[in-house]
Amino acid sequence: MRWIHAAGRGLLVLVVVMTGYFASGVHADEGAGSGRGPLTLATAGDLTGYLGPLLEGWNRTHPDEKVTLVELPDSADETRAQMITDLREGNGDDGGRFDLLNIDVSWTSEFAAHGWIRPLPRDRFPLDTFLQPVVDTATYDGQLYAVPYVTNAGLLLYRKDILAKEGVDPPRTWAELEQQAKTIAPKYGLDGYAGQFLPYEGLTVNAAEAVYSAGGSILGDEGERVTVDSTAAREGIDFLSRGVREGWIPKRALTYKEEESKQAFQDGRLLFLRNWPYAYVAASAKGSPVAGKVGAVPLPGPGGPGMSVLGGSNLAVSTHARHPDSAARLITYLTSERVQRQVLTRGALPPVRADVYEDPELVREFPYLPTLRESVLRAAPRPKSPRYDQVSLVVQAVVRDAMSGRETPEAAVRRLARELDAVAR
Numbered sequence: 186m187r188w189i190h191a192a193g194r195g196l197l198v199l200v201v202v203m204t205g206y207f208a209s210g211v212h213a214d215e216g217a218g219s220g221r222g223p224l225t226l227a228t229a230g231d232l233t234g235y236l237g238p239l240l241e242g243w244n245r246t247h248p249d250e251k252v253t254l255v256e257l258p259d260s261a262d263e264t265r266a267q268m269i270t271d272l273r274e275g276n277g278d279d280g281g282r283f284d285l286l287n288i289d290v291s292w293t294s295e296f297a298a299h300g301w302i303r304p305l306p307r308d309r310f311p312l313d314t315f316l317q318p319v320v321d322t323a324t325y326d327g328q329l330y331a332v333p334y335v336t337n338a339g340l341l342l343y344r345k346d347i348l349a350k351e352g353v354d355p356p357r358t359w360a361e362l363e364q365q366a367k368t369i370a371p372k373y374g375l376d377g378y379a380g381q382f383l384p385y386e387g388l389t390v391n392a393a394e395a396v397y398s399a400g401g402s403i404l405g406d407e408g409e410r411v412t413v414d415s416t417a418a419r420e421g422i423d424f425l426s427r428g429v430r431e432g433w434i435p436k437r438a439l440t441y442k443e444e445e446s447k448q449a450f451q452d453g454r455l456l457f458l459r460n461w462p463y464a465y466v467a468a469s470a471k472g473s474p475v476a477g478k479v480g481a482v483p484l485p486g487p488g489g490p491g492m493s494v495l496g497g498s499n500l501a502v503s504t505h506a507r508h509p510d511s512a513a514r515l516i517t518y519l520t521s522e523r524v525q526r527q528v529l530t531r532g533a534l535p536p537v538r539a540d541v542y543e544d545p546e547l548v549r550e551f552p553y554l555p556t557l558r559e560s561v562l563r564a565a566p567r568p569k570s571p572r573y574d575q576v577s578l579v580v581q582a583v584v585r586d587a588m589s590g591r592e593t594p595e596a597a598v599r600r601l602a603r604e605l606d607a608v609a610r
């Protein structure tokens with residue numbers, strides 16, 4: 186699936202079937218089909234075109250396990266719907282169309298809880314080579330149900346030329362961000378700060394980051410317990426609401442998704458922007474009005490660096506996969522060091538392997554990598570729940586009302602707790 190941003194289109198939903206190995210743990214007689222053979226990989230629009238060449242390389246060296254790529258819609262909701270339809274209907278003589286699914290990290294719990302994807306043996310995959318927070322996105326109820334493929338974390342982009350003129354460092358705390366957005370941005374005719382505040386998945390991410398950064402949480406126990414009614418959650422929602430109320434978050438930002446917010450920054454209309462790394466790449470590219478003027482730091486929090494929500498996608502094997510051993514072999518291939526480098530250099534997607542972030546050559550080409558690594562290591566998954574889609578809709582609606590001034594942060598958090606409790610039951 187495509188969540189360059191989280192995922193920017195924030196994620197990358199792939200249904201993949203490739204390299205790897207499934208020896209013990211996932212057996213050929215569990216479900217449909219034999220252990221090895223042809224596979225189907227489904228993905229939500231490969232916008233950069235990097236995946237085809239990777240699969241061609243696999244197909245040349247694995248002629249009996251060739252992968253067919255199925256590209257689903259760019260829309261995350263449409264991709265999820267088509268995957269679920271295939272997983273639900275994949276119980277006929279031929280099984281479903283898809284063998285391996287590269288799912289948005291927020292879908293792992295839902296797909297696992299419904300029995301649509303297979304549990305995987307941890308010792309069959311190089312999980313110890315990954316940035317460790319990403320592994321948590323692939324588990325449910327203590328069991329590995331997917332393998333991380335690409336990751337993502339939010340960054341604070343800023344106009345380094347303007348802060349240099351003012352003689353100030355980029356903000357590390359909310360107070361510093363507010364002060365600079367209030368006092369410096371107007372001097373240069375800019376809006377202060379924006380994120381993704383339209384009611385959609387991006388608002389859920391921004392709200393969760395604010396709550397997490399303040400030390401709070403939204404759900405616990407795999408979605409069975411609501412934990413959002415806390416001082417930390419009120420502080421996080423107040424940070425976002427106060428920004429709109431005081432004007433350092435412009436009201437127009439309430440209509441921003443990833444692309445709109447990226448464009449506002451790239452056009453030179455924003456001092457600060459919360460977005461995924463792809464926005465840094467686009468704003469720094471040749472021809473961008475702000476090329477050479479962009480910096481990136483971890484998201485700020487109340488007393489220092491805050492927390493991002495993890496984006497990206499995980500590779501999961503369908504319960505009805507025809508050739509689960511080949512599916513696992515493909516996962517191993519796609520998470521190998523060589524392929525993970527190409528995920529970054531060809532696909533502009535953040536890899537999950539830790540060693541890629543420490544390669545001096547890649548850091549020269551992608552100077553935001555050390556900051557992204559720091560952000561990923563401090564990041565956390567979105568609230569885990571088998572009903573994540575409902576959880577996200579509740580968060581979007583309540584936080585939107587708070588940011589629009591229709592509810593106080595205190596009332597919004599109480600309402601959020603009530604409505605999430607109803608979803609959890």
